[in-house]
Amino acid sequence: MDIRVTMRRTSRLSLRIGKKGEVRVSAPYGTSERTISDFVEKHADWIRRAQERTLQREQTRSDFFAQLPLQTRVQRQEAKDRLDAIVRPWIEHYSEQMGVRPQFLTYKATRSRWGSCHTGRKAICLSLYLLLLPEWCIEHTVVHEMVHLLVPNHGTRFHSLMDRFFPRWREARAETRRVSRME
Numbered sequence: 001m002d003i004r005v006t007m008r009r010t011s012r013l014s015l016r017i018g019k020k021g022e023v024r025v026s027a028p029y030g031t032s033e034r035t036i037s038d039f040v041e042k043h044a045d046w047i048r049r050a051q052e053r054t055l056q057r058e059q060t061r062s063d064f065f066a067q068l069p070l071q072t073r074v075q076r077q078e079a080k081d082r083l084d085a086i087v088r089p090w091i092e093h094y095s096e097q098m099g100v101r102p103q104f105l106t107y108k109a110t111r112s113r114w115g116s117c118h119t120g121r122k123a124i125c126l127s128l129y130l131l132l133l134p135e136w137c138i139e140h141t142v143v144h145e146m147v148h149l150l151v152p153n154h155g156t157r158f159h160s161l162m163d164r165f166f167p168r169w170r171e172a173r174a175e176t177r178r179v180s181r182m183e
């Protein structure tokens, strides 16, 4: 079993399962190896069940992304063109509405996030995997990143702008998570 121990300032032992199914234990400084292995032993059933759940979730996630193969340059280019055709009109529309326009728009095959924004450079990057989402969820991502051109964080001002430009943002976020089965 792959067990990683982190010693930290804590008063008790705790346990979680990492993305690859590894067992992550955090323990107070000075805990003996014996105490840690007893602790892991005692929770063996829980660990096994949690590992199965993790593996299943990772499988579902990789099945989801596998629907859009992006291994070759041609595949990526084709996806870029397709996404760009969907996204451009919204960028235009919301640039007018918001009074701010991205200076750079790039597309990448990122799985960890749908989009990102560099407020200072006015640069937006969108995931090609957005093509796997319903169009209104793609639109939501575009608006989310464009609002970041005005507000870098997710504070109150950010959310009030989302309410104004894309009132269904909460539903869209939930739908995006449901479709991509990301927690």
Ligand SMILES: [Zn+2]
Binding pocket: 144, 148, 154
């Ligand atoms: Zn954000």
